[in-house]
Amino acid sequence: MQPSGTLDWNVYRRGAFEEARHVLEGVAHRTPVVQCRTLSEHAGCDLSLKCENLQRAGAFKFRGAYYMMSTLSKEERKRGVITYSSGNHAQAVALAARMFDTRAVVVMPDDAVGVKLAATRTYGAEVLQQGRTPQERKARAEVLAREGGLTMVPGYEDPRILLGQGTTLIEILAQAPKVEVLLVPVGGGGLLGGICAAARAYRPGLTVYGVEPEIADDWARSIEAGNIVSIESADTIADGLRSLEPGEIPFPVVREVVQGIIRVSENEIREAMHLLLSRAKLVVEPSGAVATAAALFHNEPFRGRQVVALLSGGNVDLGKLFE
Amino acid sequence: MQPSGTLDWNVYRRGAFEEARHVLEGVAHRTPVVQCRTLSEHAGCDLSLKCENLQRAGAFKFRGAYYMMSTLSKEERKRGVITYSSGNHAQAVALAARMFDTRAVVVMPDDAVGVKLAATRTYGAEVLQQGRTPQERKARAEVLAREGGLTMVPGYEDPRILLGQGTTLIEILAQAPKVEVLLVPVGGGGLLGGICAAARAYRPGLTVYGVEPEIADDWARSIEAGNIVSIESADTIADGLRSLEPGEIPFPVVREVVQGIIRVSENEIREAMHLLLSRAKLVVEPSGAVATAAALFHNEPFRGRQVVALLSGGNVDLGKLFE
Numbered sequence A, B: 001m002q003p004s005g006t007l008d009w010n011v012y013r014r015g016a017f018e019e020a021r022h023v024l025e026g027v028a029h030r031t032p033v034v035q036c037r038t039l040s041e042h043a044g045c046d047l048s049l050k051c052e053n054l055q056r057a058g059a060f061k062f063r064g065a066y067y068m069m070s071t072l073s074k075e076e077r078k079r080g081v082i083t084y085s086s087g088n089h090a091q092a093v094a095l096a097a098r099m100f101d102t103r104a105v106v107v108m109p110d111d112a113v114g115v116k117l118a119a120t121r122t123y124g125a126e127v128l129q130q131g132r133t134p135q136e137r138k139a140r141a142e143v144l145a146r147e148g149g150l151t152m153v154p155g156y157e158d159p160r161i162l163l164g165q166g167t168t169l170i171e172i173l174a175q176a177p178k179v180e181v182l183l184v185p186v187g188g189g190g191l192l193g194g195i196c197a198a199a200r201a202y203r204p205g206l207t208v209y210g211v212e213p214e215i216a217d218d219w220a221r222s223i224e225a226g227n228i229v230s231i232e233s234a235d236t237i238a239d240g241l242r243s244l245e246p247g248e249i250p251f252p253v254v255r256e257v258v259q260g261i262i263r264v265s266e267n268e269i270r271e272a273m274h275l276l277l278s279r280a281k282l283v284v285e286p287s288g289a290v291a292t293a294a295a296l297f298h299n300e301p302f303r304g305r306q307v308v309a310l311l312s313g314g315n316v317d318l319g320k321l322f323e
Helices: A014-024 A037-043 A061-070 A074-079 A088-099 A114-122 A134-148 A159-175 A190-202 A218-225 A250-257 A266-278 A286-297 B014-024 B037-043 B061-070 B074-079 B088-099 B114-122 B134-148 B159-175 B190-202 B218-225 B250-257 B266-278 B286-297
Strands: A033-035 A046-051 A081-084 A104-108 A126-129 A181-185 A207-213 A260-264 A306-311 B033-035 B046-051 B081-084 B104-108 B126-129 B181-185 B207-213 B260-264 B306-311
Touching: A014 A061, A014 A159, A014 A190, A033 A159, A037 A046, A037 A266, A037 A286, A046 A159, A061 A088, A061 A159, A061 A190, A081 A088, A081 A134, A088 A104, A088 A114, A104 A114, A104 A134, A114 A126, A159 A190, A159 A306, A181 A190, A181 A286, A190 A207, A190 A250, A207 A218, A207 A286, A218 A250, A218 A260, A260 A266, A260 A286, A266 A286, A286 A306, B014 B061, B014 B159, B014 B190, B033 B159, B037 B046, B037 B266, B037 B286, B046 B159, B046 B286, B061 B088, B061 B159, B061 B190, B081 B088, B081 B134, B088 B104, B088 B114, B104 B114, B104 B134, B114 B126, B159 B190, B159 B306, B181 B190, B181 B286, B190 B207, B190 B250, B207 B218, B207 B286, B218 B250, B218 B260, B260 B266, B260 B286, B266 B286, B286 B306
Parallel strands: A046 A306, A081 A104, A104 A126, A181 A207, A181 A306, A207 A260, B046 B306, B081 B104, B104 B126, B181 B207, B181 B306, B207 B260
Antiparallel strands: A033 A046, B033 B046
16 A cells, blocks of 8 residues: 555556556446536536446446456455445445456445345345444454455555546546536545546546535545544435545545535535436435535536536435435 | 328438437437446346436427427417427427427316426426316317417427437437347337337338337237227326327338337336336336336347337426335
C-alpha cells in the first residue's frame, strides 16, 4: 500500500486506465447516460445521469473488483479472494469471483440485511458474519486472509480499485462530450478517487465535485482541513456512504483534483430518490441519489452548465422506498 | 384515411422513416438499450431492453405525436390540435404542442386519474372530460375538431403516427445489431404497426411478435382470424392496452409482417414489472412490461436467441406498485 500522503501519479496514467478499460470491455456494462428534462428544469442546468445503477450487480463496484481480480496471478486466483463489506462491494466481489471461477469469502456484519446476505450467497460467495463495526470485520478478514492465503480485495484501499472505477469517466466523456461539471457520490473514496485520477489524465479542465450526506461529512471536513479527519458517527440512510474517514489511497488523489465536497440533507436524498423514480423512471438507492440531490438543491456553482450526476447504485429494498 | 383492407407500402418506404427520424433527431431521446443478466437467465435467451420508458413524457407516444404535428401546415398549427386519450398519448400530444407553440385540446374520461389529468395540464393542454368510453370521447373530440378547426392527432389511426413510432426500430437495429427477435406491446397498434412497417423496410428477416394481455386479446384473435375482430371487455391492469379492436390503419401492416401475438396473464405482467424494478432498476408501467413478461414466461419460440423486449412506457402510479 502506498504510504499515507505520498502519491505517484504515474500509477494513474492514461495507459493504466486503458488497460482497465480493455479488461472490462464486454464484461462490465457500458451503462447509458440519460437525460431528463424535468430534472434539468428543477436543477436549472443541463443535467444528464450516468446510470451505474444499471451496472452488473447493481452498482459501479463491479468495475474495480473485476479489474483487480484480473491482475492476480494464477496461483493467487487459485487460492481465492476475501473482502469485508455489507453492501454492493460484497456482491461485486462475489460476482467477479464467480466469473473467474475463484473462491470468494465475504465477512458481513452480524446484523446484515437478509436480502444482501442472500444476494451475495446467490453469486456463490462464502459468507461469514462477524461483529457490527467495519473494524471487527476487517480484523476477522485479515486473519482469514493470512490463514487461507486469500487475497484481500478492498473496497477502495488499492490503486487498482480506483483504476477500475475510473473507467466510468472514460465512458462519460464519450457519451456526454460537452460535460463541464461532474457530481460523484463519495463514501470511502474508490469511485471519487478513480474519477478524479481519470479526470486528471483525460480532461484536466473538468470540474469534479464529491457529494456526501451532511450527517456523514468526513470527506468535506477532510478536504477543508487538507488532511484526513475522522467523524464519530454516520447514521445516514445512504448506507453506502457511512464511512467515518476518507480512504488513505484515494484521499491525496481527490484532494489534488476535486473542486469541493457538497453536503446534502437526508430529506434532499429522499426527494432526489423519489424524483428519479417518478420522473426519470430509474431505481436508485439512497447512496446513489446524493449526486442528483446536489444538482437539485445545491446548484449555485453550476447553474446553466452541462452537468452529469453519477447514479452509483440501485440496490435498495423496494419495500422501503415508500416509507 | 386509407380504406380498411387496403395498404400502400410506399407510405412506409425507408425514405419516409428517414424523414421522421430526421425530424425527431435531437428532439426525442435516443433511449438506451440495456442488458440485464438476471432477466436473461430467467428468460433463457440473450435479452436486451429498449427503454422507451425513458422517452420524453415517459413513453414512445411522443415520437408519433411530434412527428405528425411537424407535418401540419402553418395554418393548421396556428389553429391547434385535439386528441382523446386518458393516458400517455394525451401527455405526448400536450408536450409536442407546447414545443410547437400550438393550442392542444385533450378529451379525457370523466373518471380519469388525477395524476394523469395534472400531468397533461402541466404541459399546457386544455383538458375536457367527457364520458367513460373511448367512443364518447372520440365523438366529442370530432365535434370540437370541426367547430374549432382543430386537427385530430389520433393515437394510432394515421400513417404518420406509425412512421414516428417506427423510428424506435431504426435505433434498435443500430444499438443491438444482432437482434433476431423483437417483442412489442400492442394496444391500438401504433407502435407495433410502426415497428412492423420499419422492419419490412430495414430488416425483413427480423422476427417481430406483438404482446398483449390474455384478457384483452383483440389483436391475437384478429391476427388468428385474418381480419379485425372485436372483444367485449379488456379489464386488464395494463391500462394502455385496453383496446377492444385493432386499429384499421395498423392492422393490415401488422398482419403482413408479424410472426404472431403472444398472450400474457395479469400475474405475469405484475411479476415482470417487479423483476424490472428489482433487477433491471427500471420503472415500467404494466403496459410497458408485457413484452418482458413474454420473454420470461413464453420463451419457447426464441430460447437461446438474441431478443429485444420493448419497454413502451413508465408512467405508473408509484403508490400502486406494491399493492
